[in-house]
Amino acid sequence: MILPPSLPAKPSFLNADVSEAQLPPKPRTGKARAKGVERKDEPEGIWHTPWMDALPMTKYENKEQRLHDEIVAFIQYVQPTSEETSAREKVVKRLTDLIQRRFADCEVKIFGSVAQGLSLPGGDVDITIRTTQVHGDHHRTKCLFQLSRILRDSSFSDKPFVVANAKVPILMFETRRPLGQMKFDININADDGCSMIPLIKTYLDTMPALRPLLLLVKAFLARRGLNSAAASGLGSYASTLLIISFLQLRPGDRPKEAYDSPMESESLGLLMMDFMEYYADKFPYETSYISVVHGQLLPKASKGWLREKQPDALSIESIVDTGKDVGRACGKIGQIRTAFREASATLKAYPLSVETGSILGSIVGISDLTIEYRKRTSALIQSGDLDRAIADVTLPPSWNDPPPLRHNPRDGRPPRDTYQRDRYPPPSSGRRREDYPPRDRYRSYPDNRSYPDMAPQFRQQPYVNDHRPHSDYQHYSHQPYRRPHCPW
Numbered sequence: 001m002i003l004p005p006s007l008p009a010k011p012s013f014l015n016a017d018v019s020e021a022q023l024p025p026k027p028r029t030g031k032a033r034a035k036g037v038e039r040k041d042e043p044e045g046i047w048h049t050p051w052m053d054a055l056p057m058t059k060y061e062n063k064e065q066r067l068h069d070e071i072v073a074f075i076q077y078v079q080p081t082s083e084e085t086s087a088r089e090k091v092v093k094r095l096t097d098l099i100q101r102r103f104a105d106c107e108v109k110i111f112g113s114v115a116q117g118l119s120l121p122g123g124d125v126d127i128t129i130r131t132t133q134v135h136g137d138h139h140r141t142k143c144l145f146q147l148s149r150i151l152r153d154s155s156f157s158d159k160p161f162v163v164a165n166a167k168v169p170i171l172m173f174e175t176r177r178p179l180g181q182m183k184f185d186i187n188i189n190a191d192d193g194c195s196m197i198p199l200i201k202t203y204l205d206t207m208p209a210l211r212p213l214l215l216l217v218k219a220f221l222a223r224r225g226l227n228s229a230a231a232s233g234l235g236s237y238a239s240t241l242l243i244i245s246f247l248q249l250r251p252g253d254r255p256k257e258a259y260d261s262p263m264e265s266e267s268l269g270l271l272m273m274d275f276m277e278y279y280a281d282k283f284p285y286e287t288s289y290i291s292v293v294h295g296q297l298l299p300k301a302s303k304g305w306l307r308e309k310q311p312d313a314l315s316i317e318s319i320v321d322t323g324k325d326v327g328r329a330c331g332k333i334g335q336i337r338t339a340f341r342e343a344s345a346t347l348k349a350y351p352l353s354v355e356t357g358s359i360l361g362s363i364v365g366i367s368d369l370t371i372e373y374r375k376r377t378s379a380l381i382q383s384g385d386l387d388r389a390i391a392d393v394t395l396p397p398s399w400n401d402p403p404p405l406r407h408n409p410r411d412g413r414p415p416r417d418t419y420q421r422d423r424y425p426p427p428s429s430g431r432r433r434e435d436y437p438p439r440d441r442y443r444s445y446p447d448n449r450s451y452p453d454m455a456p457q458f459r460q461q462p463y464v465n466d467h468r469p470h471s472d473y474q475h476y477s478h479q480p481y482r483r484p485h486c487p488w
Helices: 030-035 050-054 063-078 082-102 137-153 192-206 210-223 236-249 256-260 268-282 333-349 368-383 385-391 439-444
Strands: 107-111 125-130 161-163 170-174 183-188 288-291 296-299
Touching (some): 050 063, 063 210, 063 268, 082 125, 107 192, 125 192, 137 170, 192 210, 210 268, 210 333, 236 268, 236 296, 268 333, 368 385
Parallel strands (some): 125 183
Antiparallel strands (some): 170 183, 288 296
């Protein structure tokens, strides 16, 4: 074949000599991802240090004192504002009304970080529904799908998603933009989260350093995308138990006042660095698990939590169910340890000067999405747009219609039991056999296409919308009765 003279015989880009160094890097294999050899890149976005505006302009003697003041300013900044609290209460109240349309006698409870005041701006709101109308896991998942339809039909959320394959099925969704784009996680009859609230509150009252350290760790992991237990990260509950165990063991060589009175001794910076250094290299991941109930480390072999494929896995005993391993879902413990190690080295090597900026900002930051979320929430409350958007959340008129009847009202008979498949009613009903048409009537209609009243939606009902009773053979197939064939 001869090419036209206007076209070259070989494309010019094929003549280029591409070296191996110019090619994109090969993706990591499954084993490398499981071991956490390479840490995942931080989520895209711009990270800010707005807490520096509240930092006093003083001269610091050492870096730890400066880091302590930055941590205090950061904790004050991430506390929910009055506009955020008001917006969340209004949205949760309207959500409760929608849930009670499905479960009239239900009780809606908030648990998790929001209920304990440990949530970051824009964090998820965990809700559990207590009701006696749900029985079994299959029925629970079905009800969550029904709730997702209610949220979608009422324009409360555009894309609700049901995690049906999880150990505890949950409904995840985000409200529409006029409602503040708040994130919710809903489960049914999962009381473990509510039972943790008084226990965690006890530790918060007796450990003054628990709240600031927990907010710091959550923000640190959120910046690196390692804060979700569903994504094999370190969840909020596991992080809480991790810090409680650290404050119980006190592995750092610090005085007692540093743990009991961190605000007076200005030791939050020291505790933060000790925490990261301890769980990066000093904690015995291979042999021990964390037991907050006993206040010590216990051998994994006593619980049977040793793993051959992942010997350095994190194991944490739950304070509610002591036979449950909370850290089992943390598959990215290698990446988390690497992040702790790098952050500890960064804080130790950071110079102390006014020109260097924020020391805490080198490992923790506030994203531009969080700052925009706060501004949008404040504008929704001050302008009244949130109240108008909540008033517009209504179900369509079709939800107010009565449910369809299971029998033909022209027939005059009450609806039969769904699981009753008898051809004729029992003698106690007072009806005669002659009141029912003969079986020969079925032979006139070989299939349901020639009978207009037998619509497809009545195929799964034991009695269709006319006065003809079903037999055991015609209940599912709707085929005419045929006499068995006799070969003689």
